[in-house]
Amino acid sequence: MTTEETTERHVRVVLVDDHRMFRTGVQAEIGATDRTGVEVVGEAADVDQAVTVITATRPEVVLLDVHLPGGGGVEVLRRCAPLMADPEHPVRFLALSVSDAAEDVIGVIRGGARGYVTKTITGTDLVDAVFRVKDGDAVFSPRLAGFVLDAFASTDAPPVDEDLDRLTQREREVLRLIARGYAYKEIAKQLFISVKTVESHVSAVLRKLQLSNRHELTRWATARRLV
Amino acid sequence: MTTAPPSPTPPRADIPPRKLYRSAEGRMLGGVARGLAGHLGAPVSWVRIVFLALLLAQGMGAVLYAVFWFVVPLGVGGVEAPRPAPAETLPDGRRRLFARKPDRGQVVALLALVIGAAIFVDNLHLGRANAYIWPLLLVGAGVALVWRQADNARRAHWMEVSRRKRVLPLARGAAGVALAGIGVTGIVVLQGSAEHLGTVLQASLAVLVGIALLAGPSLVRMTQDLSAERTMRIRAQERAEVAAHVHDSVLHTLTLIQRNAEDPREVARLARAQERELRAWLYRPEGRGKDEAEEPTTLAEAVKATAAEVEDHHGVPIEVVVVGDCPLDERLAAQMQAAREAMVNAAKYGGEGGAVQVYAEVEGRTVFLSVRDRGPGFDLDAVPDDRMGVRESIIGRMQRNGGTARLRSVPGGGTEVELEMERAAA
Numbered sequence: 016m017t018t019e020e021t022t023e024r025h026v027r028v029v030l031v032d033d034h035r036m037f038r039t040g041v042q043a044e045i046g047a048t049d050r051t052g053v054e055v056v057g058e059a060a061d062v063d064q065a066v067t068v069i070t071a072t073r074p075e076v077v078l079l080d081v082h083l084p085g086g087g088g089v090e091v092l093r094r095c096a097p098l099m100a101d102p103e104h105p106v107r108f109l110a111l112s113v114s115d116a117a118e119d120v121i122g123v124i125r126g127g128a129r130g131y132v133t134k135t136i137t138g139t140d141l142v143d144a145v146f147r148v149k150d151g152d153a154v155f156s157p158r159l160a161g162f163v164l165d166a167f168a169s170t171d172a173p174p175v176d177e178d179l180d181r182l183t184q185r186e187r188e189v190l191r192l193i194a195r196g197y198a199y200k201e202i203a204k205q206l207f208i209s210v211k212t213v214e215s216h217v218s219a220v221l222r223k224l225q226l227s228n229r230h231e232l233t234r235w236a237t238a239r240r241l242v
Numbered sequence: 243m244t245t246a247p248p249s250p251t252p253p254r255a256d257i258p259p260r261k262l263y264r265s266a267e268g269r270m271l272g273g274v275a276r277g278l279a280g281h282l283g284a285p286v287s288w289v290r291i292v293f294l295a296l297l298l299a300q301g302m303g304a305v306l307y308a309v310f311w312f313v314v315p316l317g318v319g320g321v322e323a324p325r326p327a328p329a330e331t332l333p334d335g336r337r338r339l340f341a342r343k344p345d346r347g348q349v350v351a352l353l354a355l356v357i358g359a360a361i362f363v364d365n366l367h368l369g370r371a372n373a374y375i376w377p378l379l380l381v382g383a384g385v386a387l388v389w390r391q392a393d394n395a396r397r398a399h400w401m402e403v404s405r406r407k408r409v410l411p412l413a414r415g416a417a418g419v420a421l422a423g424i425g426v427t428g429i430v431v432l433q434g435s436a437e438h439l440g441t442v443l444q445a446s447l448a449v450l451v452g453i454a455l456l457a458g459p460s461l462v463r464m465t466q467d468l469s470a471e472r473t474m475r476i477r478a479q480e481r482a483e484v485a486a487h488v489h490d491s492v493l494h495t496l497t498l499i500q501r502n503a504e505d506p507r508e509v510a511r512l513a514r515a516q517e518r519e520l521r522a523w524l525y526r527p528e529g530r531g532k533d534e535a536e537e538p539t540t541l542a543e544a545v546k547a548t549a550a551e552v553e554d555h556h557g558v559p560i561e562v563v564v565v566g567d568c569p570l571d572e573r574l575a576a577q578m579q580a581a582r583e584a585m586v587n588a589a590k591y592g593g594e595g596g597a598v599q600v601y602a603e604v605e606g607r608t609v610f611l612s613v614r615d616r617g618p619g620f621d622l623d624a625v626p627d628d629r630m631g632v633r634e635s636i637i638g639r640m641q642r643n644g645g646t647a648r649l650r651s652v653p654g655g656g657t658e659v660e661l662e663m664e665r666a667a668a
Contacts, residue, residue, distance in 0.1 A: 116525045135559075137596075157599060161563035164603070168566060194563045195612050195658075196599030 024052035026149045029072060031058075031065040031091065032080040032111075037134070041078065041111075044138035051142045061085045066094045073104060075149045079128065081112035081119045088112075092126035099127055109148045111141075115158050121166070124224055130154025152214050153221035160193035163224060182220060189216045264314050274310040294358045311389065377428030384421030387414055487523060492516060511557035518550055541574055541609060542567040545602045548582045556589035559597040566604035571666040574609060576643040583635040584613040584659040592617025592657055607665045616656040636661075 025048075030038050038058050046055045057072045059065035062085030069077055069091075077095075081088040088110060092099075098106040110123040110131040120131050129148045132141065133156060144154040155163070167182045182190070185206075192202045199217075203210045265276035275293060279286040297303030430439060495516040502508045538544040542564040549560040570578070581600070588598040592615025599614040632649065636659060640647040645663035 114525070115521075157561060157563050157601070161565050161601070164565045168605075191601075191603070194565065194603075195601040196561070196597075196614050 024146060025054065026052060026076055026145055027054050027056045027072070027074040028145060029057040029059065029065075029069055029074040029077045030055055031060075031068075031077060031083065031088075033060045033083055034080075035060070037080075041141070045142050045145070051138075053142060053145060062087070062090045062094070065091045069095055069098065069106060073098070074106060075104070076145050077106060077108045078111045078145070079108050079123070081110055081114055081123055088123050088128070089126045092123060092128060096127065105151075107148045107151070109144060109154060111136075117162050120159055120162055121224075124159070124221070127225065129221065130156075131159045132156045133158065147214075151218075153217045155190070155193050155217055155220075157194045157196050160190045163220060164190050164194060167223075182223065186216050186220050189213055190220060193217070262314055264311070274307055274314065277314065278310070294354065297358055298361065374429060374432060377425040377432065379425070380428065381422045381425030384418040384423075384425060387418030387421065487520075491519060507557045510559070511554065514557075514559050515550075515554050518553070538570065540567050540569055541578075541602060541604060544570055544574075544578050545581070545600065545611070548578060549585060549600050552582065552585040552589055556586065558589040560585060560589070560600055561597045562600045562602075564602045568604045568609070568665060573643050573645065573663050573666050576639055577609060577611060577645060577661055577663040580636045580639045580647065580661055581611050581613060581659075583632075583639075584661070587632065588613050588615035588617070588657065588659075591615070592619075594618075595656060609663050609665060611661040611663075612658060613661075614656060614658040619651040619655055619657050 028045075030041055032038050032041075038060075042055055042058075045051050045053045048054045056074055057068040059068045060083075062083055065077075065079075065083070077091075079088045079091060083091065088108075092108060095106060095108075099108070108123075108128040110120075110128040111134060112119060112123075112131070113134045114120075115133050124131060129151075130144060130153050132144055132154060136144070136156070147154050163182075164187065167187075188206060189202055192205060197205065199210050199213045202213050206213075262281045263277050264273035265280060275289045276286050279289045282289070293303040293307055295303070296306060430442070495512050498512050499509050502512070538547045545564055546562055549562045552558075553560045568574075585598060585600065592598065595616030595618075600612070601614070602609070602611045604610075637647045637649070640661055640663065643663065645661060647662075648660040649657070650660070651657040
């Protein structure tokens with residue numbers, strides 16, 4: 016993937032992870048500001064620390080681990096909700112976890128995270144994801160796309176809210192291609208739409224996922240013993 | 243006697259030495275007589291008669307029975323040849339109704355007991371103390387009620403049949419307490435200290451409160467400690483299980499990685515295999531054991547198992563996403579074989595470009611499967627005819643089973659194999 020846009024790109028990032036080694040690794044991989052444009056302005060190892068650091072530094076993007084001492088990533092999201100809603104300088108969260116269990120994924124997304132990637136992601140892809148989140152876009156890993164497709168799979172139960180409880184045909188197609196490992200650019204080419212349109216479809220899916228109080232989602236989670 | 247073949251009791255030869263238990267089945271009071279009968283290998287009625295006879299001898303029987311009841315734990319064993327269910331001899335309609343009633347033997351025995359007790363009481367010549375007999379009996383009955391309650395609780399505990407009403411045990415407990423209370427009150431009244439009842443009650447209340455104040459905190463702490471200890475033990479057990487697993491596989495793999503440090507492919511393979519296994523173990527659905535050797539029975543399992551195998555064999559990471567699931571049938575099995583071939587190809591020729599992506603989706607009756615790599619790609623028409631891998635194993639196999647296979651390959655942009663199959667009619 017070519018992310019070599021030589022225009023000035025800069026993003027302030029806070030790393031939240033209880034494994035110091037992992038923080039160091041991520042820092043080494045993406046923290047070279049002159050090369051990647053990512054400036055790591057703070058680190059935290061647990062929920063309390065994270066809330067303090069995020070409030071103090073007001074980064075644009077937080078890389079958030081899902082499993083954290085003190086309540087986990089969901090708790091950080093809950094306590095940072097006002098910062099996320101700030102219209103001027105919203106803090107956006109990208110969940111970054113070693114776990115790809117459905118409960119963790121859906122949990123942080125419902126908590127307000129703008130995306131979810133697993134820790135096996137490459138450095139360039141991670142930088143890419145960070146900038147995408149910074150621009151207010153959503154980031155779906157193939158697995159997350161799979162979970163969402165699974166959860167929104169058409170069932171006989173009538174939706175409570177048609178707008179929220181159903182994915183449009185186009186959204187399904189986009190998600191399916193993400194699940195198959197396509198990049199946005201490839202999806203755009205495949206569906207003969209612009210990258211911007213792909214982005215708006217993905218954001219719409221994320222919104223539905225975060226807002227819908229669908230009983231289908233609950234049922235899906237129950238069937239997998241996640242609740 | 244266990245060695246004599248013509249012995250009339252051969253089936254007992256290999257029974258381990260019995261422990262004395264009170265019998266939970268077909269008992270009248272505490273199950274002592276039945277348990278003893280079982281233990282001694284004698285008919286129950288004999289034991290009961292002996293108890294009755296002893297009862298007449300200065301009440302020895304009752305004392306003995308009480309001691310047995312108190313000391314001997316309740317158990318299921320001890321009953322030779324469970325008595326035939328009384329309902330069996332009856333027509334079907336009345337079976338259930340009858341089975342719940344106390345059977346005739348029990349009633350007769352109870353009557354005998356009462357008569358025996360009456361005779362026994364009559365035989366006593368205790369003078370003034372005679373008046374205390376009835377209150378004492380009441381107290382005894384109350385205690386017996388409560389004790390049987392405890393028995394039931396324990397029985398329910400190890401038989402796990404306690405889903406019945408909760409009211410009955412409560413009522414029984416209350417009845418027991420009431421009986422004992424009436425008995426004690428009777429004694430107090432008989433003693434002629436009824437007019438002091440208020441003061442006595444006050445005094446006893448004071449004593450009770452005092453004891454509660456003194457012993458209460460330590461009692462509470464003790465129960466708390468006990469439950470804390472229990473959770474600790476459960477946690478420790480869990481941790482031990484995790485530790486055993488981690489020790490077994492992860493440490494082992496790390497050692498292997500240290501030895502193969504110069505071979506990055508092997509290291510990656512080991513790490514991936516370990517990661518996958520640990521993941522499956524950590525996030526496995528509840529109730530699934532470790533036996534992974536079992537044949538997969540659903541599509542999702544089959545895809546994952548196949549991907550894992552190819553991954554292990556070729557050392558290329560394969561990422562699997564499955565949406566929906568369905569049981570495997572013959573056609574899907576063929577599709578799985580085609581998919582395996584595609585995965586092997588992807589791992590072999592496209593593995594340099596990163597992970598191989600496998601996506602499977604069940605939508606209605608259609609099962610869609612795609613295998614995608616980011617390798618150099620290839621031109622299908624340029625593949626010589628003698629290379630059977632793609633044409634026969636993937637395209638041919640899918641067509642023979644009524645499915646379709648599509649190959650998309652962009653030179654320099656990876657290869658994608660799409661397999662589509664209708665599920666066999668159910």
